[in-house]
Amino acid sequence: MDVLVLSGRGQEFANRVSLESGQPVQQCYQCGKCTAGCPAASSMDYAPHQVLHLVQLGLEEEVLSCRAIWVCASCYTCTARCPCRIEVARIMDILRARARRKGLHRGQRAALFADLFLDSVRRHGRLHELELGARWGLRTGQPWREADLAAGLVARRKLRLRPPRIRGVEEVRRIFREAARLEEGEHG
């Protein structure tokens, strides 16, 4: 049997997550209502209430490298229904951001998707759906997986071929740069 030692360091992690998210993580009493309503729970390694439990126990490495935080669809059902009024989806956001800062997001498909999506926005100011789809296919090594849908979209002229372009694209790039700099400074 594994023995779990709860150290002061563990408490520190739970407190930092509480502070950063503004959510009283320690008040979760593990009722499981978040998990009962979660659309993605069956594809997760840890169910949402277990993710919160990992945070309470201070198991930082374990929670930041789990698949669950990346399978979360950000649907806010957990937040809407929590009897303790804990915004669980907000905590998921915080955990993803922390995982990124520690490089633990690598290999997570949803993190790659977010990167490619935002890269398109950074380049054009708006999302270029075709570019996102094509790069996703190449990066995941399955370039033809979405081909049937792409063909259907092209046939209906629902896939813009040329990238969008806004005049304020430099402003948008600046937002990306400054936001990253400030978040880094804050959490060092």
Add this chain to the structure above:
Amino acid sequence: MVRYAYYPGCVAEGSGREYEMANRAVAARLGLELVEIEDWNCCGATPGHNTGHLLGLALPARNLALTSDMGLDVVAPCAACYNRLVTAQREIACDPELQVLMGRLLGRDYRGDRRVLSMPEAVAAVGAERMKALTVRPLEGLTVACYYGCLLVRPPAVIRGDDPEDPRLLDDLLRGVGATTVDWAHKTECCGAAQALPHEEVVLCRVRRILEAAVTSRADCIATACPLCHANLDQRQARVNRRFGTDYRMPVLYFTQLLGLAFGLNPGELGLGLHFVPTAELVRKIA
């Protein structure tokens, strides 16, 4: 004529083109002038707030700043865009420090002083009487399952107005033009949203359950106000059938397409030929 600033969102130029067509056509009929925000940018959607808290606020905030400059309230037809704009506005309004920070991040004056409306809200504001007066082809005999999904109703502390578990706004609008709407359990069940590419299994399982619930409730079609929900339910319906050996043929329409039909607009102008699941039979039923 009521004027609004208009934030089409990225898919309006692409995969959500028919929603854009229907919104423009119905707005014109309702006397809503939609003035597109010049040089609007992507709101960042789910990837934005998933990546960084400030990024997730600042991308929508630029559009809110542009809206303030126009001196108009803004309509955001995409549920995801609407959710991000309202979230950013509420969160920044609660924190004076954040408001100053936004000004610095954007290099613009941020006030966040204009109302953000979803498309259903903007249409509802026209009033039931006027809607009724414009209805030339009531949707009698048509049974609709109104599907709200997540981002039009949650989180309830941010998105206020409708009941987060049993919303009624779309039902009221479509009943107002003669349709019957069903009471069903999947009004606000998530379709899996942006996980369609990273974790398709989540989306296919969810879409199957939603389609099954709509069939069980004897709906002729599903009505939605979200291009992301629409993409999952319509475009991926054939994949659901292949994966689970089912035979769903459930048309998924944007609510403004149904309103447009009731107002006597022609199906082509409402983009009804652009769906993956055919809508022609449904349209014939109304006409």
